[in-house]
Amino acid sequence: MLTFLIKDLLLFWRDRKEVLTVIILPLVLVVVLSVSMSGIFEEDQSRNFDLSLGLVIEENQDGAIEEFEVSVTQSEQIPDEMKQELIRSAQEAPPVELLTEFLTGPELEDWMTVQTMSRNEAENGVENGDLDAILIIPENYTAQLLKTLYLNEGSEPALSFSAEKSSFEVDMVHDVIEGFLEQMNLQYAISASGSDINISEIQRPEGGTEMMEDDQSFTLSIDQYFTLSMGALFVLFMASTVATRTGVEKREHTFNRIALSNAPGFHFLFGKTFATFILSWLQILLTFIGSHAILGVFSGRSFMFWMGLILMASVYSFAIAGLSSILTSISLRLKNPDTANGIFMAIIMFFGTIGGNFIPVYVLPNWLQEIGEWTPNGLTLSVLMEWFQFEDLSILWMPAISLLSITLISILVSIMLYPKKGETS
Numbered sequence: 001m002l003t004f005l006i007k008d009l010l011l012f013w014r015d016r017k018e019v020l021t022v023i024i025l026p027l028v029l030v031v032v033l034s035v036s037m038s039g040i041f042e043e044d045q046s047r048n049f050d051l052s053l054g055l056v057i058e059e060n061q062d063g064a065i066e067e068f069e070v071s072v073t074q075s076e077q078i079p080d081e082m083k084q085e086l087i088r089s090a091q092e093a094p095p096v097e098l099l100t101e102f103l104t105g106p107e108l109e110d111w112m113t114v115q116t117m118s119r120n121e122a123e124n125g126v127e128n129g130d131l132d133a134i135l136i137i138p139e140n141y142t143a144q145l146l147k148t149l150y151l152n153e154g155s156e157p158a159l160s161f162s163a164e165k166s167s168f169e170v171d172m173v174h175d176v177i178e179g180f181l182e183q184m185n186l187q188y189a190i191s192a193s194g195s196d197i198n199i200s201e202i203q204r205p206e207g208g209t210e211m212m213e214d215d216q217s218f219t220l221s222i223d224q225y226f227t228l229s230m231g232a233l234f235v236l237f238m239a240s241t242v243a244t245r246t247g248v249e250k251r252e253h254t255f256n257r258i259a260l261s262n263a264p265g266f267h268f269l270f271g272k273t274f275a276t277f278i279l280s281w282l283q284i285l286l287t288f289i290g291s292h293a294i295l296g297v298f299s300g301r302s303f304m305f306w307m308g309l310i311l312m313a314s315v316y317s318f319a320i321a322g323l324s325s326i327l328t329s330i331s332l333r334l335k336n337p338d339t340a341n342g343i344f345m346a347i348i349m350f351f352g353t354i355g356g357n358f359i360p361v362y363v364l365p366n367w368l369q370e371i372g373e374w375t376p377n378g379l380t381l382s383v384l385m386e387w388f389q390f391e392d393l394s395i396l397w398m399p400a401i402s403l404l405s406i407t408l409i410s411i412l413v414s415i416m417l418y419p420k421k422g423e424t425s
Contacts, residue, residue, distance in 0.1 A: 002271075003267075003271070004267050004268050004270075004271025004272070005270075005271040005274050005275050007271065008242070008245070008271055008272055008275035009275055009278065009279075011245065012275070012279060018241070022234070022238075022279075022283050022286075023283075023286055023290075025234070026230045026231065026233075026234045026283070026286075026287045026290075027287065027290045027291060027294065029226070029230050030223065030226045030227050030230050030287070030291045030294075030295070031291075031294060031295065033222075033226045033230075034222055034223035034226050034295060050111065050113070051111060051112040051113065051132045051133075051169050051172075051173060052112075052113050052115065052125075052130065052131045052132050053103065053112055053113070053114045053115070053131065053132065053133055053134070053135060053173060054115055054117055054121070054122030054125050054126070054131045054133070054134045054135070055100070055103065055114050055115065055116045055117070055122075055134075055135050055137075056116075056117065056118065056119045056122050056134060056135070056136040056137065057096060057100075057116060057137045058119070058136065058137060058138055058139045059096050059137050059138070059139055059140070059141045059142055060139070061094050061096050061097065061142055064094075064140060064141070064142035064143040064146075065090055065091060065094060065142065065143075067143045068087075068090055068142070068143050068146045068147065068150075069087050069090075071143075071147055071151060071153075072086055072087055072150065072151070073087075075151055077151065077152075078150070078151070086150055090146055094142060095141070095142050095145055095146070095184060095188075096137055096141065096142055098184055099137070099177075099180065099181070099184070100116075102180050103135075103177075108176070112173065115131075119136065122134040122136075126162070126163065126164045127164065129164075132163060132167075132169060132170055132173065133161060133162065133163040133170050133173055133174070134160075134161070134162050134163070135159060135160070135161050135177065136159065136160035136161075136162075137159055138157065138159070138160065140157075141157050141159070144156075144157040145157050145185075145188075146188075149185065149188045150188075156185075159177075159181070161174055161177065221297075223291070223295045223297050224297045224388060225360075225385070227287070227288065227291040227292075227295070227297045228381055228384045228385060228388070229356065229357050229381060230287060230357070231284045231287040231288055231291075231313075232284070232316065232355070232357055232377045232380050232381045232384070233352050233357035233358070233377065234283060234284075234287065235280045235283055235284045235316065235317065235320050235377075236320060236348055236351060236352055236355075236357070236376075236377045237348060238276060238279055238280045238283060238320060238324070239276060239280075239320050239321075239323045239324040239327055239344075239348070240327065240341075240344040240345060240347075240348045242272055242275065242276045242279070242324045242327075242328065243272075243324055243327030243328050243330075243331050243340070243344055244331075244337075244340075244341050244344065245272075246272065246327075246328045246331040246332060247331050247337030247338075247340055247341060248337070250331070250332065250337060251337055266415065266418065269325060269328060269329065269414060269415070269418050270325075272324065272325065272328050273321045273322070273324060273325040273328075273411065273414075274321065276317075276320060276321040276324040276325075277317050277318055277320070277321035280316075280317035280320045280321065281313060281314060281317040284313045284316065284317065285310070285313055288309065288313070302391070304391065304393075305387070305388075305391050308387050308391065308393070308396055309384070309387070311396060311400065312380060312383060312384055312387065312396060312399070312400065315399075315400045315403040315404055315407075316376060316377075316380040316403055318403065318404060318407040319376040319380075319403040319404075319406045319407050319410070320376060321407065322406060322407035322408070322409070322410030322411050322414070323376065323406075323410055325410060325411055325414035326410050326413055326414045326417065327340075327344050327347075328414065329413075329414045329415075329417035329418045329419070330343070330417060331344075332418070332419050333417065333419055351375045351376075351377055351378070352377065354368050354369075354371055354372035354375060354378060355372045355375045355376075355377040355378030355379075355381060356372060356378055356381050356382070357377055357381065361378070361381075361382075376403060376406055379399055379402060379403065380399070380403070382399075383395060383396065383399040
């Protein structure tokens with residue numbers, strides 16, 4: 001097997017064009033993409049939102065509070081000494097008033113404008129493009145909400161939120177409102193238990209920058225993302241490259257001469273498998289080290305960070321070697337090497353797309369993202385991004401075990417597919 005391993009490594013080394021492509025092309029792409037895309041990402045991050053929300057209040061708040069007071073007074077479930085306290089809490093902090101103050105408060109006024117209007121005006125505003133979304137507070141909302149929380153009567157009422165079309169901005173407004181309502185309902189529920197709490201002082205989420213230990217940023221920069229992405233992508237191409245060379249050896253009858261020499265057949269397969277591992281491991285490390293030397297993407301990182309990076313690069317290279325072994329066995333069974341090369345490239349392109357190497361994975365549908373996490377490159381990229389942000393060893397173990405499992409399964413499948421004497425096409 002060592003003879004075949006050395007053969008494949010020497011053949012690769014003698015192809016100087018291939019060697020230069022493996023070393024230089026990933027670094028060129030990382031630099032070019034980082035420079036060309038950084039302006040777009042910075043522009044998106046610094047963009048100021050100017051959203052318009054139409055607020056429709058169909059609720060008669062005073063009448064709702066009075067209805068709630070009557071219900072509390074007549075209730076036999078609430079102790080008499082708590083009734084006045086509950087009524088006072090509802091009078092001091094009516095739900096609709098709290099929500100309105102939050103939406104028009106200083107926390108949101110810099111990026112959202114709230115206009116109170118009728119339902120018809122709001123619907124026309126959305127249709128005409130003057131409003132991004134509508135929030136409708138239905139009739140009897142206050143009384144029903146308070147009865148649900150305090151008296152356990154009926155079900156919790158729902159607000160109506162609608163928009164002409166879905167967008168990131170609309171989803172952001174919806175999430176902000178939903179988060180506030182959850183906080184408000186939580187505060188009401190706590191007060192209903194008899195705890196001493198001021199409902200009018202709802203803890204509102206505050207924006208800011210999340211800082212990690214040792215002052216490391218929570219998010220990846222664009223050059224860091226492309227370094228990880230291109231490193232994983234070009235190692236993926238290595239599996240196809242080695243398998244393609246098998247087709248060349250078939251065409252030049254090299255494989256037939258090996259078979260006639262009575263050399264153990266699996267030595268040929270395992271020689272290519274281990275050659276793929278060595279070449280993949282060297283390539284991904286050269287990509288990471290070269291990108292760091294040019295762009296400083298890993299500046300200030302600890303020794304443990306580099307050890308985790310090398311660990312994941314190693315197990316990922318094993319997984320790619322396993323994939324290469326399957327492609328090698330398939331190549332030996334197919335008659336036309338060009339057909340095999342086309343199939344291999346289609347597989348690699350599919351893996352690269354759903355794994356997030358060609359495009360950011362978040363632009364894909366959720367079901368496709370879930371599939372991408374089962375590919376070696378997709379799993380490795382997601383783990384490396386987490387490792388880059390958190391440097392928590394617990395992040396690495398399960399993905400590493402999964403990649404090693406993929407390696408073992410791939411090798412077993414390749415052995416099953418590997419042709420016996422006389423079966424090569």
